[in-house]
Amino acid sequence: MPFQMLSPRRSRIFPAQAARIAALAAFALAGPARAQETALRVGVLAYGGIERALRDFEPTRRHLEAALARPVRLAAYDLDGLRRAVAARETDFAVTNPGDYVGLEARYGLTRVATLESRIGATTTDAIGSLVIARKGAAARRLADLAGLRLAAVSRGAFGGFEVIWREMDDLGLSPERLAGVVETGFPMQRVAAAVREGRADAGVLRACLLEEMIAAGEAAADEFAIVGERPTPGFPCKTSSRLYPDWPFARLADTPRDLAKAVAAALLAMPQTEGRSWTAPLDYSSVHALYRQLRIGPYEDRAAPGLAQLARRHRGWLIAAALAALWWIVHVARVEMLVRRRTAELTREIAEREKAEHDARLHREQRDQFSRLGILGEMASNIAHELNQPLAAIGNYAAGLSRMLASGHADPALLAEGTRAIAEQAQRAGGIIQRIRAFVRRREARRERLDANEIVRETVGLFEGLAGRRGVRLHVHLADGLPAVLADRVEIEQVLLNLLQNAVDAMVEAGETDSGVTLRSSRDGAGVRIAVRDHGPGLTGEAQARLFETFFTTKPQGLGLGLPICRSIVESHGGRLWAANNEDGGLTMRFTLPPADAPKGDAA
Amino acid sequence: MSADAGRESLMEPLILIVDDDEALRRSTQFLLASVGLEARSFASAAAFLDAFPDGDPGRPGCLLLDVRMPGMSGLELQRVLVERGFAPPIIVVTGHGDVPMAVAALKAGAHDFVEKPFKEQHLLDTIEAAIRLSRERMTQGAARRGVRERLDRLAKREREVLDRVLAGKANKVIAYELDLSIKTIEVYRASLMAKMAAGSVAELAQMVALLGRDKGKP
Numbered sequence: 001m002p003f004q005m006l007s008p009r010r011s012r013i014f015p016a017q018a019a020r021i022a023a024l025a026a027f028a029l030a031g032p033a034r035a036q037e038t039a040l041r042v043g044v045l046a047y048g049g050i051e052r053a054l055r056d057f058e059p060t061r062r063h064l065e066a067a068l069a070r071p072v073r074l075a076a077y078d079l080d081g082l083r084r085a086v087a088a089r090e091t092d093f094a095v096t097n098p099g100d101y102v103g104l105e106a107r108y109g110l111t112r113v114a115t116l117e118s119r120i121g122a123t124t125t126d127a128i129g130s131l132v133i134a135r136k137g138a139a140a141r142r143l144a145d146l147a148g149l150r151l152a153a154v155s156r157g158a159f160g161g162f163e164v165i166w167r168e169m170d171d172l173g174l175s176p177e178r179l180a181g182v183v184e185t186g187f188p189m190q191r192v193a194a195a196v197r198e199g200r201a202d203a204g205v206l207r208a209c210l211l212e213e214m215i216a217a218g219e220a221a222a223d224e225f226a227i228v229g230e231r232p233t234p235g236f237p238c239k240t241s242s243r244l245y246p247d248w249p250f251a252r253l254a255d256t257p258r259d260l261a262k263a264v265a266a267a268l269l270a271m272p273q274t275e276g277r278s279w280t281a282p283l284d285y286s287s288v289h290a291l292y293r294q295l296r297i298g299p300y301e302d303r304a305a306p307g308l309a310q311l312a313r314r315h316r317g318w319l320i321a322a323a324l325a326a327l328w329w330i331v332h333v334a335r336v337e338m339l340v341r342r343r344t345a346e347l348t349r350e351i352a353e354r355e356k357a358e359h360d361a362r363l364h365r366e367q368r369d370q371f372s373r374l375g376i377l378g379e380m381a382s383n384i385a386h387e388l389n390q391p392l393a394a395i396g397n398y399a400a401g402l403s404r405m406l407a408s409g410h411a412d413p414a415l416l417a418e419g420t421r422a423i424a425e426q427a428q429r430a431g432g433i434i435q436r437i438r439a440f441v442r443r444r445e446a447r448r449e450r451l452d453a454n455e456i457v458r459e460t461v462g463l464f465e466g467l468a469g470r471r472g473v474r475l476h477v478h479l480a481d482g483l484p485a486v487l488a489d490r491v492e493i494e495q496v497l498l499n500l501l502q503n504a505v506d507a508m509v510e511a512g513e514t515d516s517g518v519t520l521r522s523s524r525d526g527a528g529v530r531i532a533v534r535d536h537g538p539g540l541t542g543e544a545q546a547r548l549f550e551t552f553f554t555t556k557p558q559g560l561g562l563g564l565p566i567c568r569s570i571v572e573s574h575g576g577r578l579w580a581a582n583n584e585d586g587g588l589t590m591r592f593t594l595p596p597a598d599a600p601k602g603d604a605a
Numbered sequence: 606m607s608a609d610a611g612r613e614s615l616m617e618p619l620i621l622i623v624d625d626d627e628a629l630r631r632s633t634q635f636l637l638a639s640v641g642l643e644a645r646s647f648a649s650a651a652a653f654l655d656a657f658p659d660g661d662p663g664r665p666g667c668l669l670l671d672v673r674m675p676g677m678s679g680l681e682l683q684r685v686l687v688e689r690g691f692a693p694p695i696i697v698v699t700g701h702g703d704v705p706m707a708v709a710a711l712k713a714g715a716h717d718f719v720e721k722p723f724k725e726q727h728l729l730d731t732i733e734a735a736i737r738l739s740r741e742r743m744t745q746g747a748a749r750r751g752v753r754e755r756l757d758r759l760a761k762r763e764r765e766v767l768d769r770v771l772a773g774k775a776n777k778v779i780a781y782e783l784d785l786s787i788k789t790i791e792v793y794r795a796s797l798m799a800k801m802a803a804g805s806v807a808e809l810a811q812m813v814a815l816l817g818r819d820k821g822k823p
Contacts, residue, residue, distance in 0.1 A: 385700070386673065386700055389700060389721055389722060390626045390628060390629055391628060392722050393629055393632070393721045393722035393723060394626075394628040394629050394631075394632035395632070396632075396722045396723060396725065397629070397632035397633050397635060397636040397722075397723065397725065398632045398635055398636070400636050400639070400723075400725035401632070401635045401636035401637075401638065401639035401725075402639070404636075404639040404640055405639045408639075415635075415638070415639075418635070419635055422628070422631065422632060422635070425628070426628055426632070429628070466675075468675075469625070469674070469675025469676075470673045470674070470675065472675065472676075472678060474675060474676070
C-alpha cells in the first residue's frame with residue numbers, strides 16, 4: 001500500500017484518544033513482559049486514521065524492536081498532537097510528512113535519520129510529486145491554463161495533494177485566488193479523479209504515480225485523462241506536473257541520545273522492504289523549505305517580511321476587493337452625506353415655513369383680537385367718555401374753586417391744600433383709566449400665568465361696574481371659595497368677560513328690564529373653574545342661538561359680530577368651553593370653563 | 606306765619622348735590638365753597654329721599670342732579686320730587702353733548718341743565734339764577750299763604766261781598782243782589798278790606814289773582 005501524503009490539519013483526532021489507542025496498541029503488540037522496560041517511543045502522523053497509521057508502520061516497529069532488543073511503541077497523532085508530543089518530549093522519534101517535518105525541524109530542532117522509500121508498482125522511489133489531470137480533450141494544457149477553472153484536490157492543506165502544485169502555479173504567477181475555485185474532495189484521492197470525471201471540477205491534483213496505479217487497478221482508462229503541465233523527470237517512474245520532493249523522514253528529537261539515534265538509523269537502513277516500505281539514507285529537505293518559503297506558509301508563514309510589492313502581488317485579489325469596498329464605502333458615505341445635507345436643508349426650509357405660518361397665524365390672531373378689543377371699546381365708548389369725564393370734571397371744579405379762593409384774597413391755606421391734593425388725585429385717576437384702556441387695546445402676545453379666576457372676575461367687574469350702573473344695571477357677583485388656580489391670559493379672559501357683560505347689559509337695556517341686574521357666578525367645574533354671566537333680557541331665539549358663535553352674525557345695530565366668535569376661540573385656546581343657554585325664568589346665561597393650572601392628581605375630591 | 610315765610614326766603618341758600626361720583630360731589634362742594642355757597646351732597650337718589658322725605662329743605666337753594674346714576678336715575682328722582690311738590694329748582698347735570706337727556710329733563714320740569722365737565726362760571730350763574738328763583742318762589746309762597754289765611758278768616762257775607770267787589774260791581778248793585786241795605790254793604794266792605802289788609806280794590810284784586818295763579822298751576 002503506497003504511502004499517502006496529506007496534511008494532518010485535516011485529521012481530527014483528539015490527543016487523549018490517540019494516546020489511549022496508542023497505549024492499547026503498544027500493550028497488545030509489545031506484550032506484557034516487555035511493557036515494563038524502557039520503551040522506545042515513536043510518534044507517527046496519522047494521515048488516514050490511527051489504525052491505518054499504526055498498520056502502515058507496524059513492520060518498521062517490529063523490525064526496530066527486534067534490531068534494538070528493546071520495546072518500541074508506536075503512537076499515532078494528528079498534526080497538533082504530534083507537535084505537542086514533540087514539544088513535551090513524549091516521544092523519542094517522529095515520523096511525519098515532509099511539510100510537517102520542516103516545520104518541526106525549524107521549531108523544535110528535529111533531525112531526520114532516514115527517509116522513507118516506497119515501492120510503487122515495480123519501481124522503488126524516495127520522492128513525491130504531483131500530477132494535474134483534466135478530462136481528455138479539455139482546453140487546459142499547461143498549468144497557466146488553470147486560471148479561471150475549478151481545480152479538485154483532496155484538501156487545500158495537503159502537501160502532495162495541493163501545496164506542491166501551488167508552488168508550480170506560483171512560479172507561473174498564478175495564485176489560487178485566480179482559480180474559479182478549489183473543489184475539496186477529501187480522501188481517498190480517487191475522489192479527485194471522480195470529480196474531474198463527473199465534471200464537478202475542470203482539473204484535479206493527484207499525487208504522482210496514483211494515476212498509474214489506478215490504470216493498473218482498472219480504476220481508470222489509460223486514455224481517460226489528459227495531463228496538465230507535464231514535466232519530464234528523469235529517473236522518476238511516473239508522470240508528474242511538478243518537481244520532486246523527498247519522501248517522509250524518520251526524525252529524532254533534539255535531545256534523543258545520539259547513540260540511540262545512530263542505532264535506530266542503522267536499524268532502519270538495514271530493514272528490508274516490507275509491505276512496500278523501506279528506509280534509505282536521509283535526503284535533503286531544503287526543497288521543501290524552499291516551497292514553504294516561496295508560498296510563505298508553514299514555518300515561513302510569519303518569518304520573511306515580504307516587500308510591499310510582493311504583498312500587493314500576493315494579495316492582489318484582496319487588495320482589489322478592499323479597494324472596491326473602500327471605493328464603494330466612500331461613494332456610499334458621500335451619497336449618504338449628500339442625502340443628509342439635502343434632507344436637512346429640506347427640513348430647515350419646512351421648519352422655517354411652518355414657523356412663518358405659525359407666526360403669521362399668531363399675528364393674525366393678535367390683530368383679530370385687537371380688532372375685537374377695539375370693537376368692544378367702540379361699543380363702550382360713551383361709557384368710557386363718561387368714566388374719563390368724572391375726574392376731568394372734578395379737576396375742573398377744584399381748579400376753578402382754587403382760583404376763586406385766591407382771587408378773593410382771603411384763601412384758607414387748609415382749603416388750598418385740599419384742593420391741590422384732590423387735583424393730583426383726580427389726574428392720577430384719569431391716567432389710570434387711560435392706561436387700563438391702552439393695556440386692553442394694545443396688541444400683545446398671549447401670556448399664560450397661574451391666576452385666581454375670582455380675581456379676574458373682580459377686576460373685570462371693577463372695570464365694568466360703573467359703566468353698567470350708569471345704564472341702570474346692577475352687577476351681582478357670587479364667587480365660590482377654594483377654586484383651583486387656572487392657567488390663563490389675564491387680559492384675554494377679561495376681554496371675554498367684558499364681552500359677555502356688555503352683551504348682558506345691552507340685552508337688558510334693550511328689553512327695558514334693568515331691575516334684576518346681571519349675575520356673575522364662579523364655581524367649580526370638575527377639576528377646573530366655571531364662570532357664568534346671567535342676564536334677565538329677552539334670551540335668544542332659536543336662530544340666534546344656533547348662529548351665536550358665527551363670525552359677523554349680530555343682532556345689534558352697531559355690532560360687529562366678532563365678539564362671541566373671538567370669545568369662544570379665546571376660551572378654547574385656554575382648553576375650556578363657552579356655551580349659551582336660555583334660562584327657564586327668562587334671560588340668557590353664558591358660561592365658560594377654564595381648566596386647572598395643575599393637572600388633577602386623581603379623580604378623588 | 607307770613608313773617609316766618611319772609612324770613613325763610615332771606616336765609617342763606619343751601620345747594621343740594623346728588624351724584625354717584627364722590628370726587629365730583631366733593632369737588633363741586635369745594636367750588637361752591639370758594640364762592641361762599643353752602644352745599645350738601647348725596648351719593649344716590651335713595652340717600653337724598655331719606656334725608657328729605659317731604660322733599661322740602663326749608664331753605665332757598667337748588668338741586669344739582671346727575672342724570673346718569675346707578676339705581677334710581679336722576680330723571681326718576683326728579684319725577685318723584687316734582688310729584689311731591691319739591692320747591693327748589695332742579696338743575697340736571699348731563700354728560701357733554703347729551704342733548705336728548707337734557708331735553709327730557711326740561712320737559713319733566715327741570716329748571717335748567719349744565720354739561721359736565723362744567724364751565725364753572727356757567728354753573729355758578731345757573732345756580733345763582735336758581736337761588737333767586739327759589740327765593741321768589743318762597744316769597745310768593747309766603748304771600749299766597751297769607752292771602753289764603755286772610756281769606757279763610759272772612760265771614761260768609763264778607764266773602765260774598767268780596768267776590769262781587771272783585772267782579773267790579775257797585776255797592777248799590779251788591780246791596781240789591783244780596784237784599785241788604787247799601788249801608789250794610791259798606792260796613793262789610795270796610796271790614797273785609799281791613800281783614801285782607803288791602804288798601805284798595807286794585808290791591809285786593811292782586812292778592813286774589815296770586816291765589817288764582819297758584820291754583821292755575823299744577
